[in-house]
Amino acid sequence: MIRRAARKAKRIIKRILRIGNYQNIDVFRQWIEEVEPTVWNQGVLSYAPLISVVVPVYNVSSQMLRDCIDSVRKQTYENWELILVDDHSSWEDVRQVLSEYSDMPKIRVIYREENGNISEATNTGLAQVQGEFIAFMDCDDVLAPQALYEVAYLLNENQELDFIYSDEDKITEECQANREGKFAIPVKDRHTPFFKPDWSPDAFMCLNYTNHLSVYRTEIVKEVGGLRTKYNGSQDYDFVLRFMEHTTNRRVGHVDKILYHWRERKESVAYDPNSKPYALEVAKKLKEEMITRRGLHADVEYVDGEYQYRLVYHNDTNEKVSIIIPSKDNFDILKHCLATIAEFTDYPNYEVIIVDNGSAQDVQDKINDYIAGKNIHYIYEKQTFNFSHMCNIGAEHASGKYFLFLNDDIGILHQGWLDRLTGHAAQEHVGAVGAKLLYPDSTDIQHDGVLNLTCGPSHAFSHMDDAQSYYFARNRVEYDWLAVTGACLMVDRAKFYEVGGFDEEFPVAYNDIDLCFKLAEAGYYNVCRNDVILYHYESVSRGLDNQDDEKMLRLAMERSKLYKNHPAFEGYDPFYNRNLGGYNISFSIQMQGAGDHEPLQTESSMEDFVIDFDTESINFMARINSVEYLNSLVRVVGWFYTGSLKVDGKRDLYLVLRGESGKCYRVDVERFVSEEARRTYDSRYGNVGFEILIDKNKLDPKDQKYQIGVMISGDKRQDWFVQWTERWILR
Incomplete structure (x- = not known):
């Protein structure tokens, strides 16, 4: 039964919380009864x-x-x-x-x-x-x-x-x-x-x-x-x-x-x-x-299926755009990016600047041969990888009024893309302008704006099908966001330098988020244009559930620095209503005591454990939403599914941590009703969410990393099964 359910789970995992304008009526009624009475202010007003x-x-x-x-x-x-x-x-x-x-x-x-x-x-x-x-x-x-x-x-x-x-x-x-x-x-x-x-x-x-x-x-x-x-x-x-x-x-x-x-x-x-x-x-x-009244350079364009008209701004003076592309040892991907720029860019005034931090000589030769005779500048400076530094170098060599920072694994899909980005970036109130990014040869969303969730910055609607319209046309019309991804980010040159450019203390992660936070703090609005659609050729399998160990540790450290630099945005996103879920990307209702919940404040109980049963014969779905490092403490949040949320809610549940040496710990979990699970499987049940909070210093130091497993009881209470995830806790 569990094996069949796992196959079913894999078939429908991409349905996770695909909501449009309709919120699950049972969840909303529960919100009305349990949450709404607690939100009202009281007291005598002086004014x-x-x-x-x-x-x-x-x-x-x-x-x-x-x-x-x-x-x-x-x-x-x-x-x-x-x-x-x-x-x-x-x-x-x-x-x-x-x-x-x-x-x-x-x-x-x-x-x-x-x-x-x-x-x-x-x-x-x-x-x-x-x-x-x-x-x-x-x-x-x-x-x-x-x-x-x-x-x-x-x-x-x-x-x-x-x-x-x-x-x-x-x-x-x-x-x-x-x-x-x-x-x-x-x-x-x-x-x-x-x-x-x-x-x-x-x-x-x-x-x-x-x-x-x-x-x-x-x-x-x-x-x-x-x-x-x-x-x-x-x-x-x-x-x-x-x-x-x-x-x-x-x-x-x-x-x-x-x-x-x-x-x-x-x-x-x-x-x-x-x-x-x-x-x-x-x-x-x-x-x-x-x-006409405001003197804008713009057209009105109908948005199919949404009963709305958008504004398409134009930069009638055609100021130069500098497209800045960091790249290293990635010639074939870079070549594709450059070819699609040339094929689909009808904007008349742009330059391309490639910033290379250490490609092999044969790759340098290929790049130089390919760009010969083209309006492309190649800057080679061998150095330790620092994305922020590479972008800043590109900006120093740029002559454009607008900077477009573009990953080398982006593919342009249609004419007019650069005009639309530039026209919007030219607006006085606008900071960064991003684009909708899809995974290649699909309609699956990779980026459509960044949410500043409880677990940190996260891409809205990631891996969800763009063929559907979500939450009041969020993926159809232009919305303001606290941040957009640096994979395709345009900003006015003066505004970029006004906020200090990219912070080189963020060499790999969150540099784009930091830039957007600084623009927001300066009073600008960051926006994602849903009519500029590009392919992003990063691995579809790469994401929250498949990050390698070093990346997880680096992310934790740089996320901590991000909020240290911008404390007002820790746990706060002005463009994401607080009644919506703090742990998901899909605009679902925030519940108290159900679904998304108040994080644990006390450590979970943990004990040595010996697995004396076969863990390879059973396969069920175990989803880890986040692994969060809080100094020595580590918080893990997720949920599981075997085929029936009603039955799963009654199963015994633990997390298991397995070190490289084979040493294991069993950890008691705090359970909660996962709104993500409920919506994915369209059920009113869902007590399959779990959370732990442990001190990593209490783990055996001979192992530097511990794999996270989800252990559940079988249909018979004496049976136990473990599903190992691809997430690890690093000491």
């Missing part, structure tokens, strides 16, 4: 600005309208006003419901004499606001009871904010708020949470991801002039684009909590983007107008 909630109303059911109004009335924050604007509804019961609230404190009802559609109705309400801030709300949606308090709480932390948005989810059309006791939306009616990044100007150029709840400083709303009827359908998108022209990126705040419940009606965009086909055309037109 309590009046927040005006403006709601245009038109032909909505009585129950939906009452839910909307009552969700404002039941706010834990007291300093609000509600302005309801009836846009000449033809349904009599709308006026009846509004009349029930018209005499209540803090509520004003305005009846328009003619229908003007959503923009005119909203503007009518805006003309009557008295608050320092304005919140927009639709008449069929619902606020969380803590919504306005959380907005005010953030304003107490930073009173300079002009625009605040929150996370959101959707509720079913038939949902009715619970009015018995505390006002609340039934858990069963909530779904599709959108846990958003902090302000991401490049993502916002592609899609109106801020959406609900959004709160704006009234003074600027007046300057902007409210909503424009010619952009009905995308009027709020147009409004925010114009609003941002009156403030700065640093004055936008994000509440990473679900403050807004968007009702999913069959005729609404919440249910089906195609319900308002005119909205797509309107979005295109408003972006085209925005390009």
Whole structure:
């Protein structure tokens, strides 16, 4: 049974957490019940600005309208006003419901004499606001009871904010708020949470991801002039684009909590983007107008399958790009890289600089022969490998306004790639620009932005199939990321030197992450262009589970240095919502006591152990997600699968460490519900996650490395099986 299950596991391992916009409903409900009650802030606020909630109303059911109004009335924050604007509804019961609230404190009802559609109705309400801030709300949606308090709480932390948005989810059309006791939306009616990044100007150029709840400083709303009827359908998108022209990126705040419940009606965009086909055309037109208004050099381009338009920037002055390629003893791969650059680069002004740190003479001769007569500069300097130093040497010899650092194992696939990277790098707010990298001859993702997870920097969606769209089009449109890979990284020359270039104290790993961290700290935004798709010819098998021992130790040391240099980013990524998993690359929900969990703080029990059973006759899946070095302590996190998560959750479980001499230790594990396992095998069970924390100094010093094995009980409790992994603990 276990052997058959292992074959099945290998067939479907690449399904690991391929989520799109849909979050597993059972996991989300568990999150609502166990996590959400713990996230709310409390306490008296020293600054309590009046927040005006403006709601245009038109032909909505009585129950939906009452839910909307009552969700404002039941706010834990007291300093609000509600302005309801009836846009000449033809349904009599709308006026009846509004009349029930018209005499209540803090509520004003305005009846328009003619229908003007959503923009005119909203503007009518805006003309009557008295608050320092304005919140927009639709008449069929619902606020969380803590919504306005959380907005005010953030304003107490930073009173300079002009625009605040929150996370959101959707509720079913038939949902009715619970009015018995505390006002609340039934858990069963909530779904599709959108846990958003902090302000991401490049993502916002592609899609109106801020959406609900959004709160704006009234003074600027007046300057902007409210909503424009010619952009009905995308009027709020147009409004925010114009609003941002009156403030700065640093004055936008994000509440990473679900403050807004968007009702999913069959005729609404919440249910089906195609319900308002005119909205797509309107979005295109408003972006085209925005390009003209801002004086940008850009085109609007439709993103297939995503119901969105992206911006493609152009560098019309064609400033020179210096493509800097570190390489050593890798002629055939380098030749392929150079050939694809020549074949697919239509950008008219670029140079190529090869930096070689010690190739053999025959390789040097081949390179010199190949580049003869081409606009390629070859710099040879024999030295110990230091990727950062090689890149810095290339930059010193470069004459371009833009640097493109490119690995020699990259293959270009399409025309226009360099123009798109350069156009984006030319934007004033942008730091590093990366590309989507795929494994060769496949649609499997190698890089699509870097997440700064609990276990360290990790490539988003690594080894997942790019044929699918993941988590609100993260792999389809341009999103801002804390970092992008140095395998293909473009940056403006001046910005590169502003932050000190590559830190040569990072000779092998994390040099690109360090550079991106420095750019972020300087106020720039790093972005990945999903329309620039390249092949990366690194080994598909190389990854977290297959790193050699020396690499693991070096990674641990350089990761420690990375966070020592950038302590604000240890355990924090502004573009990765804290409600998402701290140990995975796939944007799943963060659970407490399930799935991703609070790391162990105490050492695991460990004892000498003798394996007196056959370990080679059984094969099951054992996955090690991370081996983390914390000075003398080592943390190991992973999970296993034999064929049934329900059964596996009841098996006895240990980790086994086997030294080179054959000496073994058995280690007690802390078990947890692995969300990765649950989603991979589409199961509500998953108590197959494990974690250990040991002091490596307590291992026998005669062995310098110990292989990690996962030991489980069989179907009969007296049977034991071990699956050896390719991960090691180094002393």
